[in-house]
Amino acid sequence: MRGGDVNETLADAFRQSCLAELRAPKAGNVHIFADGHRMTVADFEKSASVAAPHMARIGATVGQRVLGAMRATMSAVGSNTNLGILLLSAPLMVASEKGGTLRQSLSAVLGALTLKDAEDVFAAIRLASPGGLGRVDDQDVAAPPSVDLREAMRSAAERDRIARQYVTDFADIFNIGLPILQSSVKAGLNEADCVTKTYFGYAATFPDTHVQRKHGEAIALEIMKEFQMFDLRNPSADHGRILAFDRALKDRNINPGTSADLTVATVLAERLDRIRANSARG
Template identity: 50%
Template sequence: MSTGLPAATVADLYRAACLAELDALKPGNVHAYAPGHRMVTADFVTSAEVSAPPLAAEGARVGARVRGGVEATFAAVGQNTNLGILLLCAPLAGAAEGHGPLTESLSAVLADFDASDAANVFAAIRHANPGGLGKAARHDVTDAGPTPSLAEAMAEGSPRDRIARAYTDGFRDFFDIGLPALARARAQGLAAPWTTTAVHLAYLTKVPDSHIARKHGPARAESVRAEAAARLAGLDLAREPVAALLDYDRALKDAGLNPGTSADFTVATLFLDALLRARGEAR
């Protein structure tokens, strides 16, 4: 039987996942090779450091982990650098404390939201005010009145937001896209940070990015996905194609396109992989 991980270990693995993602060349996003979207990697390094304690707080509920991480981040860097990361990593951090297989613990976490989870997640989203949030027909985070359950809100958002969908489908994208991409990259002998780049490109080419969809519409998000799939087809990461990826990176940034959800899923995939390994459940 797997043993739950202590908070200090969860925090360390979370920080390591955040930093590893920054070291990888991820077209259109912020990374060590190039800044972008008026943000620099130093802000994300600081964000990882200050958000780790609330994210990993022993016994904390998902909503408290997310809200604590967002508030710590804003106090340190004054902007939203990690809302999506925290939304994806908070359930994983909670599940990592459980005994038995991590996937079973994750299912239990996702089935056990209470009113405080919804209130804290909604407060965190309002605080972060992510770009292109818009208004939902029901269960909008800016609405006054009673707060819906977190499960209801995520179900309402799932058709248009991949992070919301993760809360409703057991985080299937990690197991269908992220972890398999990471395993293939390692099997090919790629070293970090290129294994991380492989994960990011898997999300970028297989799933329309929710951050792009919020800001530019779902059709634009799908066109970016299709363009990425065509442009990156046959790219050999073993050759460390920095020039080709930086060229695409500039093209996306010049167009004001940031596949931020793909980057969020990349961080969380690395975090999940590290948790599984630490618990002796490596896939």
């Protein structure tokens, strides 16, 4: 990329959102209190750093951002640490370059996705997990897409919560995650506690589709109910119990990765909204 191609403010917003999620204890997922699933905090930190310039490349499409960031991630860490994060963040980053509210701009971005976006995203998915995604009758990533990216995501929306965001205008982010995060901020909780509450909010609201793909629907439902047993008014006060739950999930090789990806996107959306508000005031 040439100098000047990157919006450094947006790159920093992406990077800091990823780091904020790592600093919060998220049961079953990687965080600064415990690595897991053969991945380390350092892997995620490096991934955030190398992906950020691609995510904030001025004028780039959703597909270009996802593919560029995935190539950089695989080159830097050699494994898929952030595909879900990239898929959720790229439309938000494109929307942040446009006028109107973030939600309005995002809806327009999702409605204008193209076949080329689908081709780039399919290529990124193959890089992240070659041969490991299974076969489906419609829009299998092993074959070239025949529809635009939003339609391709529609075919996976029932089994993948990240794909579902593309066809619902990120409804989970705006209707579940952001209200939890914003109310936590308003209550005066520190950043890590706000992020932990957001993560637990997602994991307790619906079965995590990453868990479901790896362990089946019954286990995913069981894990959702275990998350529902936590009433986290102040996560810091429940730190020990959260870490015990974290160890128990990792001992079972259970990683609510979709909930974690949605959490990063929620933190990013909140940051992008603040950047827009500050810019309007300035």
